[in-house]
């Protein structure tokens with residue numbers, strides 16, 4: 001106190017009041033301030049002990065003379081805060097604008113933020129009274145309003161005064177403590193409450209009063225009153241009064257808050273919470289395309305779509321439950337998108353949407369006839385089927401399955417049926433489907449779960465009565481690990497069960513009974529037995545050349561011509577040309593390659609037409625394609641009827657084969673003998689069954705060698721000095737099955753007897769050890785392919801007679817001579833070219849075996 005100077009630099013504080021112990025941050029500008037800060041830093045360096053009674057911190061300094069007003073315009077505010085300064089400076093003329101009392105401040109920190117601009121942190125030290133303003137400082141004349149003032153310092157209260165106010169002091173400390181606890185409940189800044197709680201115990205209640213008055217809400221005048229009150233009791237009285245008032249305000253605002261909350265109805269509350277949620281999301285950067293109003297919009301739309309889908313009762317319950325759930329989920333969460341996809345599926349599925357079916361038998365007949373040549377038995381069956389639908393009104397009859405080689409029109413026939421019925425068409429390819437989940441879907445709990453192929457198809461077509469083609473049902477793969485897709489198909493195809501088909505993903509029964517299912521397969525051999533049982537098989541055979549000619553003329557050529565942008569009459573091909581194309585450029589059961597080859601011819605005509613058009617000679621275009629043109633366009637012939645020209649060789653015989661893909665073909669068996677010791681060698685990529693047939697054949701020939709006149713005595717071993725080699729050409733193709741038995745025997749007999757078999761004779765049949773001929777499969781395909789290859793005579797097991805009569809086209813039957821054999825002797829009789837003299841006379845011998 002004693003060291004404090006008589007005059008101080010006065011800084012007028014706009015709307016603030018500095019009280020002892022209070023820390024304030026001031027923004028000061030001017031040259032005086034710069035000078036003041038320099039002195040401050042010098043004193044700081046010297047660590048000069050200063051005189052401030054309220055604090056014993058050694059490094060606190062007070063400038064000798066400089067400080068400046070916060071802003072010049074604010075000088076009229078009646079508050080002063082002064083820092084110590086020189087007393088020789090002139091008196092200020094602003095005396096009237098300043099309050100009588102001020103607070104001595106000491107500088108804690110100075111920060112420069114521009115030219116002559118500083119942020120100065122000061123702390124109130126003690127009260128002072130401004131006695132007289134001196135002249136403004138020299139620098140102030142230029143730019144600042146800094147003023148020097150003579151001040152007298154207010155002494156600290158005497159012990160007597162303090163003793164007189166003991167009760168008030170104690171009460172004030174207690175009140176301050178209560179106030180502090182209240183502040184804690186209100187979660188006021190932690191730093192402030194901790195600081196206050198420290199001070200409550202460490203500083204005198206009188207100083208505490210100054211501090212509390214600055215902390216609580218008090219008016220500017222109240223603070224000034226506090227500054228100018230000298231009496232201990234009065235000061236404590238002011239402090240207590242204003243603190244109690246503040247406590248009341250706290251209580252009231254709390255009450256108002258709880259009242260308002262109670263009054264908010266549920267909707268408002270929800271809105272309020274949503275707003276808060278949005279704000280939080282935005283803050284977290286989680287707001288996305290689906291959030292906020294847009295989210296709401298989508299949900300309303302979804303609800304509308306679900307409503308329009310006319311769901312059955314159980315589906316509706318599930319959909320509404322899911323809709324309710326999704327509204328509570330975060331749109332960015334995984335669960336939300338799973339639920340969303342699920343609801344989308346439910347809304348998209350055609351629960352009650354049908355395409356209007358027209359079952360018009362006459363129209364259907366025209367459609368089927370128009371689209372496909374031949375296939376009369378298939379058309380007849382389809383018309384029967386449709387007639388039943390027309391009369392009975394539902395389709396609870398067995399599922400139709402078209403079986404036949406590739407390219408015979410199974411798929412396109414199904415499409416024609418859909419058109420004939422005015423229904424939508426959907427194709428499901430089952431080739432390679434190995435997982436039951438492909439048919440029935442995955443449960444929704446799996447990541448990336450999807451509905452099965454049937455439900456996906458229905459979603460795509462958007463009606464519940466399409467024609468669904470289950471393509472390649474014979475190519476389903478049974479897997480031990482992934483369930484059996486065929487088992488799921490059983491349920492789909494069973495008319496008794498499929499009105500409650502359950503897809504794992506959808507998890508709601510869906511009625512499939514309105515769908516017309518048609519299956520296709522290349523062979524029945526690999527169709528699972530229970531599935532086969534539920535289907536009605538309709539065979540589509542391979543076509544003969546004549547049939548191909550008609551198909552090409554009536555369907556394929558016009559189709560290709562139009563597809564390439566020409567008019568139907570701009571490519572003309574005679575029957576002779578078409579037949580050559582079918583015979584010499586394709587070798588297949590169906591007509592797919594034929595169609596492709598016709599496409600090549602049409603393209604060549606396109607080029608010719610385009611070139612002529614460019615040179616303006618369009619009129620010179622010749623739409624005809626003759627035999628020579630065919631060779632020019634397609635190159636030299638690929639397949640020839642080589643059989644006719646082939647000269648017969650002993651040991652070489654033509655057999656008939658049937659492949660799993662539904663194709664028939666001819667195959668040769670070649671045998672030769674060489675010096676050896678009776679070994680049988682087999683080549684040509686043969687399976688076990690065909691190898692066994694070769695063993696049986698050799699055994700039969702050896703045991704009947706004498707009767708066959710290839711051994712001189714009954715006990716001669718014909719292969720004693722020879723090894724036998726049997727080969728099936730086209731070694732790259734695996735071959736198996738018992739039907740080559742008769743061919744093998746004939747080939748061996750031909751080899752040993754040196755009698756040959758005409759190259760236009762072919763045969764098929766299984767042989768028993770006793771020489772009986774057993775029936776085999778694939779007769780029609782084999783016969784048709786033999787006809788295609790130019791075979792004139794076919795030897796077949798007697799018991800396959802009915803297959804020829806029923807299935808082989810009449811035209812083929814007329815062209816080929818059929819020999820039905822019961823025993824091996826019949827086969828040899830029909831096959832070998834043998835003179836009467838050489839003929840064996842062993843029939844009686846055989847008959848009593």
Ligand SMILES: Nc1ncnc2c1ncn2[C@@H]1O[C@H](COP(=O)(O)OP(=O)(O)OP(=O)(O)O)[C@@H](O)[C@H]1O
Pocket residue numbers: 371372373374375404405406407408409410411412413520521522551555556590591592595
């Ligand atoms: N009898 C026919 N009349 C007219 N066009 C036919 C006939 N048979 C087949 N086609 C035509 O042959 C082409 C191939 O037929 P499609 O694709 O239906 O064969 P597919 O039997 O289904 O073969 P895959 O078993 O390989 O699926 C189609 O363009 C089809 O129109």
